[in-house]
Amino acid sequence: MRAIDLFAGSGLFSRGAEDAGIRIVWAGNHWKVATDCYAANHAVLPACQDLHQQDWTQVPAHDLLIASPACTGHTPARGKDRPHHDADRATAWAVVSALECHRPAFGVIENVVAFTKWVLFPAWCQAVTALGYAISPHLVDFADLEVPQNRERVIIVLSRSKHPLELKLPKIPHIPAAQIVDFSAGSWSPIRKPGRSPKTIARIEAGRRAHGDRFVAPYYSTGSGTSGRCLSRPIGTITTVDRWAVIDGDRMRMLSIAEARKAMTVPDDYKLPARHADAMKLLGNAVPRLGAMHIFRALERAA
Incomplete structure (x- = not known):
């Protein structure tokens, strides 16, 4: 065809x-x-x-x-x-x-x-x-x-x-976000740093109560609820701008291109x-x- x-x-x-x-x-x-x-x-x-x-x-x-x-x-x-x-x-x-x-x-x-x-x-x-x-x-x-x-x-x-x-x-069967997130990689920053939005911090705190120390959450909106999502679920929709924050205890970073590639099932040689x-x-x-x-x-x- x-x-x-x-x-x-x-x-x-x-x-x-x-x-x-x-x-x-x-x-x-x-x-x-x-x-x-x-x-x-x-x-x-x-x-x-x-x-x-x-x-x-x-x-x-x-x-x-x-x-x-x-x-x-x-x-x-x-x-x-x-x-x-x-x-x-x-x-x-x-x-x-x-x-x-x-x-x-x-x-x-x-x-x-x-x-x-x-x-x-x-x-x-x-x-x-x-x-x-x-x-x-x-x-x-x-x-x-x-x-x-x-x-x-x-x-x-x-x-x-x-x-x-x-x-x-x-x-x-669904593939969990845990299979695409690499906690050993990326550029991390403290969650509670000067200039961080109080709404972002509140969303992360709610996520920690719901999911523990490691999870993903929308950084700019509540598109996946007010507490993000646990790593045993697939990640939410990958958008055209950085949206997903990876949370690990007291530190966080945005989803990397390498992780977004995996979420979109992009071949390694692409x-x-x-x-x-x-x-x-x-x-x-x-x-x-x-x-x-x-x-x-x-x-x-x-x-």
């Missing part, structure tokens, strides 16, 4: 597809840091441009379209709405344009669950249906797919078939940008590799 990857980012969605035996023949993304990362890890040289402007007639023939349109316009984590979120949400229409041009047999679209609450989501589905596709949304927690991270996403399977395809995804902020942004925007592999294997079985 031949595939193209829209909004390919770091290329982990593509890598998961390749691990499932799918051949990627084209990829594209608008951010040069992302396309440089993709090119460093794949045989395909990705297009670097706004995909709204892509001439889809110049894209190779393919059987499968995979895409991760921008999620920042949909996720509740974006905070107060801003004008650029309108442009982010509009990236989903590039998927429709690509489908209209090539009419591949299948599509797999990944996004945050809130994508299905978008005011234009019914119109988007209507456009896809008008092109002859049956639509099958799947709510997936990647922790069920061999990924040591609770990461809920919607996987929308498109097929040129009379009935929607239902993927039979495995449910693999090259990421040297700049920490760029690497974290690519990881937070990615589709976990092993989860993607299981999704594409299930698609091939259903097809």
